[in-house]
Amino acid sequence: MIGVTGATGQLGHLVIEHLLKTTAANNIVALVRNPQKATALKELGVEVREADYTKPATLTTAFAGLDKLLLVSSSEVGQRATQHQNVIDAAKAAGVKLLAYTSILHADTSPLSLAQEHVATENYLRAADVPYVVLRNGWYTENYLASVPAALANQAFIGCAGEGKISSASRNDYAQAAAAVLTNSAPQAGKVYELSGDESYTLAELSAMISEESGNTIRYVNMAEADFAKVLEGVGxxxxxxxxxxxxxxxxxxxxxxxxxxxxxxxxxxxxxxxRSLVKAAL
Incomplete structure (x- = not known):
């Protein structure tokens, strides 16, 4: 039995779709905060169970009988570490044989503040003595492509990444990887996968590609971090x-x-x- 947390989210739902290609639906459990929003998952034939990271009692019940569990990291930045610890504790109590966790690329050396809670979770996993595998996902390409409409409207793509190279991948790529690890017959416990896209690009190069595919001139505007944050606040x-x-x-x-x-x-x-294919799809 394989359980996937956050199954109504974009990543979790895709993982289940990939699992269904090789695994019978009755061996997959969709773990969700609100079962009432899981109609689409039920239609896929998988079992749906309530599993709220903030309600340990739901986790204890939800994980019963699971052999493998995918912990999709919480979206609530600042509360993640505690929520993840609740999941790990419940998985250990339920006797889960393998817990896969979606961390962040090169978490242990990452300069991103987002890495802090992932590092805390990885440390907790090691101390908890639960068989685990870490999927250190890089940036989702969709994170940047969400800005395409604004870039077209303003003829500018803004950010503060300078000349930094970004090795992003699609959400679908990361979902397929998670499914591959969960269904792999080879032992996975103790492995750490650094996951990223095959291509690397700067935001200036991304802007140039958007220009080519849209027929518009989209320039990259590099800003100071504080100024970029203010602009993001300004759009809500x-x-x-x-x-x-x-x-x-x-x-x-x-x-x-x-x-x-x-x-x-x-x-x-x-x-x-x-x-390029993802840029075309976004356009």
Missing amino acids: IPAPFAAVLADSDTGAAKGGLFDDSHTLSKLIGRPTDSL
């Missing part, structure tokens, strides 16, 4: 999260989002989705 992003996004760009400028190991493509058995 809450100040704390705007600060995290700006910090992540600064981290990219320091090499925090670069990796050329090609571990992800090796794991999924194909090249990662090309940046």
Whole structure:
């Protein structure tokens, strides 16, 4: 039995879709905060169970009978470490034989502030004596492509990543990798996968590609971190999260989002989705 947390989220749902290609639906459990929002998952034939990271009692019940568990990291920055610890404790109590955790690329050396809670979770995993495998996901290409409409409207793509190279991959690529690890017959406990896209690019290069594919001239405007955060706040992003996004760009400028190991493509058995194909899809 394989359980996937955050299954109504974009990544979790994709993981389940990939699992269904090789695993019977009755061996997959979708773990969700709100079962009422899981109609699409039920239609796939998988079992849906309530599992709220902030309610340990739901986790204890939800993990019963599971052999493997994917812990998709919480989206609640600042509360992640405690929430993840609740999941790990419940998994240990339930006798889960393998816990896979979605961390961040090169968590132990990353300059991104986002890495702190991931490092705390990885440390807790080691201390908890639970068989685990770490999927250190790089940046999602979709994180940047969400800015395409604004870039077209303003004829500018803004950020503060400077000349930093970004080795992002699609959410689908990372989901396929998670499914591959969860269904791999080879022992996975103790492994740490550094996962990133095959291509690496600067935001100036991304802007040039958007220009080519859209027929518009989109220039990259590199800003100071504080100024970029203010712009993000100005379009409605809450100040704390705007600060995290700006910090992540600064981290990219320091090499925090670069990796050329090609571990992800090796794991999924194909090249990662090309940046150009994803830009075309976004347009």
